[in-house]
Amino acid sequence: MKGGPVKRWARPRSSIAPPKPTRPRGIRLRTWSTAYAFVLPVLGLTVLFSVVPLVMVIRRSLYKGNIFDTNLKFAGLDNYRAVFATGGGHSLLVTLIYTVGFVAVCMIAGIAVALLLDLPLPGLGAVRALFIIPLVVPAVATAFIWFALFQPQTGLFNRVLTAVDLPQVTLSDPTIAVLAIISFGAWQFFGEVVILYLAALKTLPRDVVEAAVVDGSNAWQRLRYIRLPLLRPQTALIAVISTLTGLQAFTQIFVLTNGGPNGATQTALYYVYNQAFGLGAGGSVGNADAMAVILFVISILVTVAQVVVVGRASRAVV
Numbered sequence: 001m002k003g004g005p006v007k008r009w010a011r012p013r014s015s016i017a018p019p020k021p022t023r024p025r026g027i028r029l030r031t032w033s034t035a036y037a038f039v040l041p042v043l044g045l046t047v048l049f050s051v052v053p054l055v056m057v058i059r060r061s062l063y064k065g066n067i068f069d070t071n072l073k074f075a076g077l078d079n080y081r082a083v084f085a086t087g088g089g090h091s092l093l094v095t096l097i098y099t100v101g102f103v104a105v106c107m108i109a110g111i112a113v114a115l116l117l118d119l120p121l122p123g124l125g126a127v128r129a130l131f132i133i134p135l136v137v138p139a140v141a142t143a144f145i146w147f148a149l150f151q152p153q154t155g156l157f158n159r160v161l162t163a164v165d166l167p168q169v170t171l172s173d174p175t176i177a178v179l180a181i182i183s184f185g186a187w188q189f190f191g192e193v194v195i196l197y198l199a200a201l202k203t204l205p206r207d208v209v210e211a212a213v214v215d216g217s218n219a220w221q222r223l224r225y226i227r228l229p230l231l232r233p234q235t236a237l238i239a240v241i242s243t244l245t246g247l248q249a250f251t252q253i254f255v256l257t258n259g260g261p262n263g264a265t266q267t268a269l270y271y272v273y274n275q276a277f278g279l280g281a282g283g284s285v286g287n288a289d290a291m292a293v294i295l296f297v298i299s300i301l302v303t304v305a306q307v308v309v310v311g312r313a314s315r316a317v318v
Contacts, residue, residue: 054296057289057292057293057296058289058293060072060285060286060289061080061286061289061290061292062074062076062077062079063079063286064079064286065285065286066285067276079284079286079287080290080294082284082286082287083287083290083291083294086275086284086287087263087266088268088271088290088294090263090266091266091268091270091271091291092268092294094178094263094264094266094267094268095246095247095268095269095295097178098178098181098182098185098246098249098265098267099243099247101182101186102185102246102249103239103242103243105183105186106189106190106193106242107193107238107239109186109190109193110190110193110194110196110197110238111193111197111235113131113190113194114193114194114197114198114201115197115201117194117198118202128194131190131191131194131195132195134187134188134189135189135191135192139188140255142184142188143252143254143255143256144255146180146252146255146256147256150171150180150256152168153168157169171256171257171261172260172261173261174261174264174265177256177257177261177265178265180256180257181252181253181256181257181265184252185245185246185252188252189242189245192241193238193242196234196238196241197231197234197238200234201227201231205230208226209222209226209227212225236306236309239306239309240302240303240306240307243302243306244299244302244303247268247269247295247299247302249269249270250267250270250273253265253266254270254273259274268291268294268295271288271291272288272291272292272295273288275287275288275291276288
């Protein structure tokens, strides 16, 4: 008997794939009903508190009347024209300046601090908690503290400037007022950017960075050619969040400058508040609703554009 490998009989494969097993109709109905039972309450709350108010604002932007929705008179697009005739265009420009400065400061400071906290140094774990404090402290309370810092003669900022023989700064100066609200907004929010960047840095492939070290690249080269390209999807996402936060700035303006001096810090959201509540009979709820719709459209367009950037950045990395 000759030795050799034993040939086993192999069942011929069919060219026709076997049919996929199907679950009974009753099981499928129970599965879908269970899924919808969890989704429908959230969907209902979203429609009730987001979609319905949005539809009401869009409808009221076409009417003139009071805040209680009585004595409404159809105005068409007159409210939108009135927005730009009553300083709405300037408010949108201030919003643009604030948002650009806010996003730039938050992202530059956020990634710089995140890179420092990512270093393997002892004691940095306790330092990370400090950047969460501005996120959990009420914004109104911290805004009043910043307001006290800018007070003439008694404020900390002016005391330091006086000690080094420099002129004092006050919130009555338009440039100082704009810089103050940008600084406060960035100080309050950039801790979240630090956390997001730090979490992203922890997920980077260590083998790629270590290979670059072996190849002789320095810290700047590793940051420029490895870390930053790998962080492009997270950077684009953080830009979306920061931009939407900047477009909704209100608290620091209400407390620090009250929209002044001479409207230098009146953003679009503060314009909405001022027209609806702050000017009394001189305001207009229709103008406020029209500006709210304009700000909503701008936010949607900016979000869509930045989401496209997120998708391209993700595909570029892959």
